[in-house]
Amino acid sequence: MALSVVVAMLYFPLSMWERVALLLLITAVLVLELINSVFERISDGLKPRLHPMVKDIKDIMAGAVFLSSLVAAIIGILIFWPYLQALYTVVF
Secondary structure, three states: OHHHHHHHHHHOOOOHHHHHHHHHHHHHHHHHHHHHHHHHHHHHHHOOOOOHHHHHHHHHHHHHHHHHHHHHHHHHHHHHHHHHHHHHHHHO
């Protein structure tokens, strides 16, 4: 998805702040995913996989990644919507 957003950024005439916002959102989601992976590995190393606390930590981190991805998608739609709508009216 990040690659498709970068390609769309290059295709559409976005303003500088729109490009910066999209790059920050992409980076935030990827960094949270890396942090999620770190927490999962630390949790697995400290406690057995089936321990309830490990499950809670993994669920919370997955929720954080999901929430950041959802917000990034909503902001991406808000930024790209006028450009996609204009493209749709030109094509159809």
